[in-house]
Amino acid sequence: MKLEGLTKRFPNGHGVFDLDLELADGEIVGYLGPNGAGKTTTIRLLMGFLRQDSGHASIDGRDCWLQSVHVQELVGYLPGEIGFPEDMTGHELLDLLASMRRPLDTRVRRLELLHRFDLDADEAIRKMSKGTKQKLALVAALMHRPRVLILDEPTAGLDPLMQERFLELMQEEKQAGTTALMSSHMFSEVERACDRVAMIRDGRVIAVEDMARLRSLRRQIFTVTVGAEADLRAIEAAGCTIVARRGRELDLEVHGDYNHFVRTLATCDVRMLDVRPLNLEQIFLHLYGTEEAHTL
Amino acid sequence: MSLGLFRSEFVKGLRTVASYGMGMVLYVWLFIWIYPAFARARALSALLRSLPPGLLKVLGYTIGPTHLSAFLGGEFYSLLYLVIFAVFAIFTATRLVAHLIDNGSMAYLLATPVSRRAVATTQALLLLTDVFIIGALTAGGALLGVHWLLGHSALNEHTFLEMNLVGTLLFAVVAGYSFLASCAAPDERAALGLSTALTLLFYGLRVVGDVSSQAAFLAHASVFSAFNSAKLIQGQGHFARDALGLALAAVALYAAGIAAFRRRQLSL
Incomplete structure (x- = not known):
């Protein structure tokens, strides 16, 4: 998959501009960015739904707009917004899509995926919950064993068990040599599934990083609420980096010596203590400057 | 496809x-069933004859409602048939393309290795098939109704079928420009609005053109003028010319719709 100087400008000034990104065969890349950054526009250009103003997008050497039929033979696509025909059952939809991929036989893989996602496809789509529709969309995207996957927020609406099953599936796809571009907001998901991560903001790719480097930068943020001003000063003196302060509530990072931090806390009147990992956007923020971080 | x-x-x-289709058949049966009582109502006939000739022309009473063919051609086929068929054509054309784009399900169809041209051609053929099924059901139902309710053939079946063919082709054209709107308009509401407005405009032009001799030229700008049911059912219309013209217009409109869909930017 190759994007070279890919540009699409909408009348409102939004769009994607001069995108360069290349995915090697068998590589899985996470595609991140805030809402409206251009992730979905990139994906629509790759799917041949939109025509670029300039530049070039290709998959397996085929132009995504001019040779979209050949491209779609290779691709499994999961749209960000699930919009199924409501007046069908899950099986009827899968039958329709399978018939449009003939002579490819999708039956065995379809059954396997339905079983894996514990999906009853006999149900009418209009009666399905958001999570069930997402599972159906995943089966539709994967049942023809595509060599390339384009997934827009694949785990949105899935419960933790199904998210886990999806990640297992992505591990298998990676081993099978599938190339994939997936947008996501969840570090754990991208960490397990992806080899690299590309960050897009205001229509431009601002960074592409290896997963290993991002993993090394993953840090914990502690949120502490204390009872007195003196406690705040004690914690500040314990060698932590204060990320944010809201009255007597602090967000802080601990560098190195956790024991010293815990001993300091033991002397304070701690009303609340919470810990959370930095999300991917925050890590990128940390890497690429605070100005961008605040707008993410 | x-x-x-x-x-x-x-x-x-x-x-x-x-x-x-069943709605059309039931309505045409109703008209056939009430025809004998209507034909006997001389007082009403006299009243109708006292109306201005222009108005009678609009209503289709060019030869007076004394024959079943004149009654069906002037009554059922000049209003109810047009309304039901137009509603069907507009809504079906919108549902087959614009609705699928608006609700996002077109994404799944276009994510398969079936080209946009093939998807649009399939939808166009489906629309035409549906229009011809309704046309055939109406014609067949009417012929059956005449034999069943009147017990004899009070119609010239040949000219009756010719009229039905032209009527069906008229709605292949109505469905054709609705299909073009469905493929080219920015969203479903715009497609539906455009098709409906165009149909009302065409119908209005024909009515105004028929009522007023000074405005007769307006009727020529309306596609509905190609379907003169009152004359066609009597074998007095221009069957071959009208049928051919409508068929060619329909082919051009579907081709334009398919071309528009191929080039369209899709937010799916």
Whole structure:
């Protein structure tokens, strides 16, 4: 998959501009960015739904707009917004899509995926919950064993068990040599599934990083609420980096010596203590400057 | 085209086609059933003859409602048939393309290795098939109704079928420009609005053109003028010219719709 100087400008000034990104065969890349950054526009250009103003997008050497039929033979696509025909059952939809991929036989893989996602496809789509529709969309995207996957927020609406099953599936796809571009907001998901991560903001790719480097930068943020001003000063003196302060509530990072931090806390009147990992956007923020971080 | 898509969409739309078809048949039966009482109502006939000739022309009473053919051609086929068929054509054309784009399900169809041209061609053929089914059901139902309710053939079947063919082709054209709107308009509401406005405009032009001799030229700008049911049913119209003209217009409109869909930017 190759994007070279890919540009699409909408009348409102939004769009994607001069995108360069290349995915090697068998590589899985996470595609991140805030809402409206251009992730979905990139994906629509790759799917041949939109025509670029300039530049070039290709998959397996085929132009995504001019040779979209050949491209779609290779691709499994999961749209960000699930919009199924409501007046069908899950099986009827899968039958329709399978018939449009003939002579490819999708039956065995379809059954396997339905079983894996514990999906009853006999149900009418209009009666399905958001999570069930997402599972159906995943089966539709994967049942023809595509060599390339384009997934827009694949785990949105899935419960933790199904998210886990999806990640297992992505591990298998990676081993099978599938190339994939997936947008996501969840570090754990991208960490397990992806080899690299590309960050897009205001229509431009601002960074592409290896997963290993991002993993090394993953840090914990502690949120502490204390009872007195003196406690705040004690914690500040314990060698932590204060990320944010809201009255007597602090967000802080601990560098190195956790024991010293815990001993300091033991002397304070701690009303609340919470810990959370930095999300991917925050890590990128940390890497690429605070100005961008605040707008993410 | 894609056979799988055609089959799926045909089955999905079958209930609607059957409902409209049965509606047409029941209405035409109603007209055939009330015709004997209507023909006997001389007082009413006299009253109608006292109306201005222009108005009678609009209503289709060019030769007076003394024959079943004049009654059906002037009554059922000049208003109710047009309304029911137009509603069906506009809504079906919108449902087959613009609705699928608006609700996002077109994404799944276009993510398969079936080209945009093939998807649009399939939807166009499906629309035409549905229009011809309704046309055939109406014609067949009317002929059956005449034999069943009147017990004899009070119609010239040949000219009656010619009229029905031209009527069906008229709605292939109405469905054709609705299909073009469905493929080219920015969203479903715009497509529906455009098709409806155009149909009302064409119908209005014909009515105004028929009522006023000074404005007769307006009727020529309306596609509805190609379907003069009152004359066609009597064998007095220009069957071959009208049928050919409508068929060519329909082919051009569907081709334009397919071309527009191929070039369209899709937010799916």
